[in-house]
Amino acid sequence: MELRHLRYFCAVAEQGTFSKASRILHVSQSAISEQIADLEREMGGPLLDRQPRQTRLTPHGALFLVEARKTLLAAERAIDVTRRSMHGQIGTLAIGFFLWGAGDFFSRIIRDYRELHPDVRLSLFEMHANVQMDALISGKIDVGFTRPLEPPFDRLLCAELLYRDPIVVALPRSHPLAGKTIPVAALAEERFVMLEREQNPTIFDSILALCSGAGFSPEIAHRSLGWPSILTLVESGEGIALVPSGVRYLATSGLVFSELEPQDTHVGISIAWNPERESPIVQQFLDLVRENKDQIQTRRNI
Template sequence: MERPELPLPQLHAFVVLAEELHFGHAAARLGIAQPPLSQQIRRLEDKVGHALFSREPGRVTLTATGRELLPAARRALTDLADGLAAARAVGSGQTGRLRIGFAASLALTVLPGLLRTFRQRFPGVHLDIREMTTAPQIAALHAETIDIGLLREPPAAEAELGFRTILTEPFVAVLPVTHPLAAQRTVRLAQLADSPFVLLPRAVGPQLYDQITGLCTAAGFTPRIAQHAVEWQTVCALVETGLGVSLAPASIRRIRLKSVAFRRIEPGIARTRVAVAWRKNDHNPLVTRLLATVSQDPPDRP
């Protein structure tokens, strides 16, 4: 059996009249004349199929049908009010869920401060944080499974995505402490030509991989890659075992490993970029809020 639709204005009129039990008082409270109020009640009674009020001279009372309907009518109006308030909060960027992808190494730089500031400003927003390398973040943005990306070395151009650089940092040489070059304060890239390298796979960060190998090429050699690792922490751990050396963003120095040395490299002009990424056609106000937070609180450089 199909359920009758009960228009909310009629429910509102019904609840007010049920509380006042006086047509004149109810009409004044609703800001309408008595005839329109009577019409609303009659239409609702027609939909229910039974009288909701007993009308006697000088007296209005709820019928058994009206008493049964009243709690449900109040719940419907309360649910609507709550829903409208929640929708307004989401629409204004005060509540909701924001899905953020981040490169693991950014937990050593921009991520903690950015999330702390955002949570202080918008405590009603649920942050869904997902650790992802650069290439998966780009794919997730296109697939709309994340709203914001925090990544290293974004692609040169993406028609559907926007990118904003929020941090640049130099590269450092990552060496086992037993490596002869670990005794030096700075290392020339050419001095690493005979050492095996531990690097991230190109598939997880093509631009960063190409930048590192390009630096080696400019220094006169092609790096001999002995091992790949998906995360910088793993790269450093493999370097510690003596499997090879690496070039990494300077913030990696915050990973404390007793048997790993981090040394400045020469020339020191090459820097890696950290960027925030988003879909250009995304009108989610939370994305705008986070981008504004990044602009207002630029991260400290390493």
């Protein structure tokens, strides 16, 4: 039994004659008659009561018509769902992000995407950049707002740089340097609160190089596993911290963020994905981010 058997049967049942069904289906009357005869042989009995002027359903045919219509509707829905999936109109999209790197643009992108693709189910996961790499490989997330790729992930994943976030100085509001543009050398006598190197070797090494270029080695008073705890220590007066400017989104009113001079140390923020899992949905999300890339860069003051 094939779907055409069901379509032919339903057409005859609904039109009442083979000739009318033939005109609607654009199929010869003899072909329709032959296919329905095959269907009846497979079913083991008549489904239609053939009369000279009118074809009526047998009791068994009436039952079969109900189920045949359900089957045809299910087949049409399966085709529709598959086509919409192929065009990225339905499905799921899992996105990884970390708060200080997302900033205000992230929420705007998510809102715009939901409005454009209401039938795509979004799942958002807050996770560190290094965790995102494994999640992209395993398929737990489809897209990640993360740091630029480093070995070995630069050979396995794809990424595009969105912006470069400048390194700034986090200070207690009462600090004498608060509110000023600060030369790096002016921090030589300060105690530093720093992120553990294992959390982000690039930032850690960049800060050491920045200080070294200004002629001093920083006195590291505390090390921490995350930016929120670093900001808490700074606000408590335990030292100052060099942080990406996006970290200000995590701060309280007790902190001030001052620009460095020269301002030539940045942290890259990228969007990354796994090319082996690049579905139409992923492609459409990437296209939306690219369309907004100029606005993202402008708002981040590159």
